[in-house]
């Protein structure tokens with residue numbers, strides 16, 4: 001009985017965009033694929049961000065258990081220093097490690113947080129890598145030399161080192177939008193060609209890939225993909241829209257080819273890590289905290305100093321931008337939409353004491369919830385969760401004290417600002433919690449639309465398809481409606497292998513990014529609006 005299982009990841013894909021594209025004939029393969037399989041919205045994690053979400057999808061565990069909350073992680077619960085998160089910060093078993101322990105092979109391409117790569121049977125090419133590190137990031141390392149020989153191979157483009165001109169800032173020129181879409185179209189072709197090569201030359205029981213152009217194109221080009229019906233696109237805007245549609249048409253073909261190559265015996269799961277929607281304004285959360293007396297910026301002289309001169313990496317700018325003797329709450333990055341409360345201690349004489357903490361946190365959360373714009377009465381923050389409400393597990397202390405959902409679904413800005421809120425001149429794309437799920441295969445039911453699917457269910461579904469028992473630690477489950485009961489009954493599962501306390505550590509020299517790599521990563525994250 002075939003165990004062949006394929007996971008096609010579409011970063012940031014949502015039926016809000018794909019639905020019309022399937023209907024209009026831009027994505028005919030996807031339309032048929034949905035019609036002949038099981039599909040539904042896939043509820044992502046809080047925060048609905050690429051690193052925690054893909055990690056939850058591939059571990060079946062929530063962020064408080066796997067330890068990933070953001071692109072960044074705190075050094076320690078009480079530290080204000082942050083660094084780029086790596087595979088070393090994932091503290092759960094993954095579908096890759098479970099497959100490997102059961103003697104199955106894996107192909108894993110372009111997933112975030114895959115560096116240093118897991119040393120599993122099969123092939124790993126990590127995503128979000130500076131191209132100079134690609135060889136080091138590949139497992140086994142000699143696979144890089146073989147991939148280099150593929151026609152059209154371009155490591156710089158394949159990696160995250162893409163056009164330095166294209167920036168998602170407001171007022172970007174239309175030709176830059178077109179170039180952005182073109183670059184991502186070429187990147188998807190490259191990833192698809194690597195997938196094709198490995199599926200043919202080194203087939204694996206578990207094959208998985210992330211196509212990330214959907215996310216990146218939607219970040220910059222949302223207003224062309226899902227235009228406001230009240231607005232007509234300029235001729236240039238129309239051209240950008242056409243490029244976006246061509247991207248989706250080509251992606252549809254690449255997905256069709258991968259499914260064809262997997263063959264009729266394979267189970268294919270197509271999923272995204274989160275959805276997408278418009279962001280119409282900017283909430284300057286640190287400016288809001290300053291107005292309310294929770295945050296004090298450092299003196300002009302200190303703020304004018306170069307971070308390098310202060311020996312502080314650019315990722316942790318808040319460390320030198322804030323006056324730590326006075327600040328009691330701050331947001332370190334836009335991406336997590338999280339507020340950290342400063343606890344009393346050395347260097348933080350005005351910090352919040354253990355006794356004060358519960359009331360302080362409750363008051364701050366209430367003020368955020370009830371905050372409205374004076375002019376319009378518009379509410380800016382739709383939900384505020386305390387760490388205890390939204391996270392559980394051993395890594396909960398690394399999470400922000402408060403996590404916000406903004407009314408327009410967007411990310412906060414952490415910059416100083418005279419006004420705490422500004423409408424955006426052009427609508428941008430930002431994450432939503434509802435991603436997509438489609439499954440297809442000999443044991444999968446047909447033409448069924450499911451409600452209530454969780455991203456935590458995907459790993460159990462993949463394990464079921466691989467013929468492996470789902471470990472009890474996983475928080476997700478196999479939804480009963482996905483597979484045919486008779487197919488399930490005919491399929492004896494291998495018992496889950498016992499989880500080791502800690503995966504084997506990689507050698508120290510492979511463990512971290514260099515300062516230069518980290519700066520490159522930070523620039524990419526800035527391009528996408530995760531740092532400002």
Ligand SMILES: [Zn+2]
Pocket residue numbers: 011012049050051215273274
């Ligand atoms: Zn994502």
